[in-house]
Amino acid sequence: MKLTLQFKKPSITLVLMLIIGIWNSYSQSQFKYQNTSLSNEERVADLISQMTLKEKVSQMRYDAPAITRLGIPTYNWWNECLHGVARAGEATVFPQAIGMGATWNPDLMFKVGSAISDEARAKHHSFANSSRRGIYQGLTFWSPNINIFRDPRWGRGQETYGEDPFLTSKMAVNFIKALQGDDPKYLKVIATAKHFAVHSGPEKSRHEDNYHTSNRDLRQTYLPAFEAAVNDAKVHSVMCAYNRYNDEACCGSNLLLTDILRNEWKFDGYVVSDCWAINDFWEPNKHELVDTPEEAAALAVDRGTDLNCGSVFDPNLTEAVLKDIIKEDKIDLALSRLFMARFKLGMFDGDENVKWAKIPYSVVCSPEHYQLSEKAAREAMVLLKNENNMLPLNKNIKSIAVIGPNADFEQVLLGNYHGTPHNKITPLKAITKKLPNATVYYSQGSEIAEGWPLLTAIPSANLKNGEFSGLNGEYYQNQNFEGKPSFSRNDVQVDFSWLLKKPIEEMKSDDFSVRWTGELIPEETGKYRIGLKARTGGKVYFNDSLRVDFTNEHEPKTGYFDAELKKGKAYTVKIEYTNHHTDSQVHLLWAKTDKNLLEPAIEVAKKAEVIVLCLGLSPEIEGEEMPVVLEGFDKGDRSEITLPKSQIKLMKEIQALGKPTILVLMNGSALAINWAGENIPAILEAWYPGEFGGNAIADVLFGDYNPAGRLPVTFYKSVDDLPDFKSYDMENRTYKFFKGKPLFPFGHGLSYTNFTYRNFAVPSGVKPGEQIPVSVEVTNAGALNGDEVVQLYVSLDESNEKTPIRSLVGFKRIQLKAGETKIVKFNISSEKYAYIKENGEAEIRKGMITVSIGGKQPSFSGIADASSTQVITKKIKITN
CATH class of the missing domain: 2.60.40.10 (Immunoglobulins)
Incomplete structure (x- = not known):
């Protein structure tokens, strides 16, 4: 007898459900570390146990590659959010950190940090959802800078909250807490307290300097903010500094990284090196602590540096293990800290499990964040002087002159380490809007410093491409101008900020290049400076000669050259731009350097009832390790703390007219404005005030906001009052120890009330x-x-x-x-x-x-x- 079995045909839905269930079960159980019911410690241990030595080392560099066989995506650890999400497309730009310090308002700092981390999360998930995981697209942010601004000459002091450890601690703790969030399981983003420790210039010698302090100064001045960041804010990352401290490189310091950070403070996060700092361990004329890259990598990891911003660890750590310079368990320990961070960020869990992943992209540049940025700018305003209650001004005035190199210069709103703002409201724009019935005169008046003109985009009328005005642009979907361009077009100017939307549609990466060709034809004979400002790299050929050449920049850089040009003469020009960043920017700029700027300023000043002088500094000449060498400036730092001579001359000429004059300062560090203190009746310190800075300035000048900012630094009268820049002894430094008479003391600030x-x-x-x-x-x-x-x-x-x-x-x-x-x-x-x-x-x-x-x-x-x-x-x- 034959037995016949009959089966019912399953439905398509049932088959699909079975397939999906089997796949989900397989994918969830493929690796133990993917099991979300396990502790993070178990998951991290399982993941690392499956890696080869080479794979482990590859994950200890900032641009960690994917390990496909283990389901690990590529991850770039480098991101910035000092005063807004930086270098990642359009974002809300808040006042520079020194301006935030001037608010003396930790509650406001928390709100700012919350807004920044909201934008950061929204941006990251937008990038990740389109498979973009490059630089400035992750969740690990190298902010805040909590070094003590011990000397006004330091160009990066603008990134700090000032000279006082207690004020710095309070501002930093709230900022860090807001960035990292309050969820018990997942970090919102990771903040990084930097630069650990005893680090505040000079910029030009930071790769070789060896600083010494007493234990008293170390504990009383240089460590409190870091201790608060670790113990009070639970910061999850610390960045070690370039310099040596007490003979040890900060990124290879037993004292700092082991004895204090790990053992005393019980820090359980990870340490990242400052960028290419490990190279300084062996490169000539730097620290020269060891002879080879392998020894440098081993020294850094052995002493507690887990992540390298740079390329020293990979492949040198592999070689160091094979040569028995360092044990593999040290690699495992560092790697466990790094993957613990990624698990705590929810990077290996579904977005549905992470509440921060649900933040909508609409928070980016939202009206609420704009209002907060403007509020912060107002609170940062410090009224230094107001003789005979000159301020606030009457809005019924019929004419006003807004004069100075910072009156309508957008870059001075931003400081360094900034994002790309939608709004760039300068003092001139804001005052013009504030006084619709008045005549507002404007004149630049002077260069920001002698030999440093303000460059603006070269107009279309001065560019020629055959019969067209502009330049011919060839766009390539790679970084190397390989093959045929995706398309060619005439661009009336080279003045682009592509931000999130790239010039080539449907691009799957941030890698592209553009070549522009044509002619430049000036309308006037004279001396010119021609510059290229670009995000990552660019070249300028002028009359077939290479005149500008720079590559792999992370902060927008301006390369320039000087030339004498003749009216109506055509000069061939070729620009080559390569991009690999989210925030794509390239600008062809110029300025006529033999132009008389002073006389037009005097003429408009004579016509006005009131004069507002907008002077100060610029992030183009004070900042991080710059090539700038000008009188009074030194590679990003300052050798003098007065205003540049060109601005002093302008100020004196304007004041001599006898008109009511207000001085508005925009800068990132203290200025010895002694003459202004004696002769200008009203002085407002505005810092680098963010994208709404002009509004804040105008609101204070015309009484729509009562200023209450306080100085977070001492304003000294002369560089002669200061100790040697390289001395880290605190004697005669800051309000705590300075025995002279300051121009304006720490904590100073006036109000319109009493x-x-x-x-x-x-x-x-x-x-x-x-x-x-x-x-x-x-x-x-x-x-x-x-x-x-x-x-x-x-x-x-x-x-x-x-x-x-x-x-x-x-x-x-x-x-x-x-x-x-x-x-x-x-x-x-x-x-x-x-x-x-x-x-x-x-x-x-x-x-x-x-x-x-x-x-x-x-x-x-x-x-x-x-x-x-x-x-x-x-x-x-x-x-x-």
């Missing part, structure tokens, strides 16, 4: 180790609403040359309506009134301490004394 203090309550004595409760009543005694920054300082009466004159131990920015009174309270912890011994240990000593509270430091006179606020001091006895 604040009074009374009922300052403190105990007459406390026992060592006890907290000191403090309270005071603050009243807005003027007619305008305004903010006051209440500042609390402690001085140890038993002092010597190493004891601070006073130390900031508390501050709070409060809002007070006209006539309103608020009670402000603080608790001074014992560590804030401890004496720091030479070995760095804290000791509570019996004796008297002085406590002062008010809207400023005590003991100043003249313009250095803020007349719109008060200060009260009392003595407290520390007893048994």
Whole structure:
């Protein structure tokens, strides 16, 4: 008998469900590390156990490649968000960090950090969803810079929150917390506290310098902000510095990375090197600690550097293990820290599991973020001087002259390490909008510095491509101009910011190149500077001669050359631009350098009722390790702290006209504006104020906002008041130790209203180790609403040359309506009134301490004394 079995034909839906179920089961169980029910420690250990040595080493460089067989996608660790998501397309640009420091408002700092991390998450997922995982597209951000701005000559001081460790700590902790988020399982993004440690210039010798300090200065000045970042903010990444400290390279320092960071502070995140810092270990005329790249890589990892911004680790670590210079378990330890970070960011889990992945792209450049940027810019404004209440100005004036190299220069809004803003509201634009019924005159007046003209895009009228105005552009879908161009077209100008949308449609990467050719024809005979500003790399051939050539830039760079040109003569020009970044930018620029800028400024000033002088510095001449060599400037730093001579001459000529004149400063570091302090009646410090900076300036000038910013740095009178730049001894540095008379002290800032203090309550004595409760009543005694920054300082009466004159131990920015009174309270912890011994240990000593509270430091006179606020001091006895 034959047995026949009959089966029912399954439905297509059922088959598909079975296939999907089998595939999901397979994909989820393919690797143990993909099981989300396991702990991150188990997942990391499983993943690393399956890697070869070569694969492990490949993941310790910032541009880590994919390991396809293990399901690991490519990842680039390099991203920046100092004051907004940087170099990743259009983003909200907030005031530069030094301006944020001037707000003295940690709550605002938290809101700014939250907005930045929202934009960061939205951008990352947008990139990842289109398979873009390159530089500036990840979730690991190398911000904030919490070094102490100990010397105004340092070009990168603009990236910090100022000269005080306590102020820096409070601002940094809130920024880091906002970046990393509050989710117990997943980090929002990873913040990086940099540059660890004892690092603040000079820029030109940072790759070779060896700094020494006392343990007292190390503990009292250079470490507190980092300790707060680790212990209070739980920062997940730390970047080590270029220089040596006490004979050890910071990225190979047992003291810094092992003894202090890991053992003392219990830091459990990862350490990343500053970019190409490991090369300095062996390259000639640098640190020269070892002889070979293999030894350098091994030294860095052995001492605690886990990730290399650079290319030293790969393949040199592999060789170092094979040569038994370092054990493989050291590689495993570093790698476990790096993959722990990626797991905590949710990079190996589905987006549906990570709440931060649900942030919509609409947050980027949203109205709310724009409002926050403008608010931050307003709060950063510091009114330095206001003689006879010249400010605020009357909006009914009929004419005003806005003069100066920073009056309508968009770059000066941004500082360094910035994103690409949609708005670029300069003082000229904002004042013009503010006064629709007035005549607004403008003149540049001077160069930013002698020999540094302001370059602008070369107009179409001066470019020729056959019968067309402009240049012929050939666009290639690769970086090397290979093959035939995807298309050719006439571009009326070379002045492009492509941001997220590339010039070649349907591109799957950020790699492309463009070649422009044609002629340049000037309308005037004279001396010119011709420049190319580009994101990653560019060349300019002029009359068939290569005149500009730079490659692999991460911050937009301007290469330039000088030439004498004749009116109507045609000069051949060829530009080659290569791109591999998200934020694609290229600009062909020029300026006529023998043009008289002063006379037109004087002429427009004569026509106006009021003059606003917009002077200061520029991120083009102060910043990170620049090739700039000008009088008063030195490779990104400054050798003088005065305004450049060209601007001083302009200021004196304008002031001599006898018209009401206001000076607006836009800069990233303190300026010795002594002559202005004596002769210009009103001075406003605006910093690099972000994309809405012009609005903030105009609002303060015309009384729509009452300024309340405070200086986060000391304004000295001369470079002669400063110690040697390379000395990291704190003697005679910052408000804590400077024994001279500053032009404007740390904490200085005026208001359009007046604040009074009374009922300052403190105990007459406390026992060592006890907290000191403090309270005071603050009243807005003027007619305008305004903010006051209440500042609390402690001085140890038993002092010597190493004891601070006073130390900031508390501050709070409060809002007070006209006539309103608020009670402000603080608790001074014992560590804030401890004496720091030479070995760095804290000791509570019996004796008297002085406590002062008010809207400023005590003991100043003249313009250095803020007349719109008060200060009260009392003595407290520390007893048994």
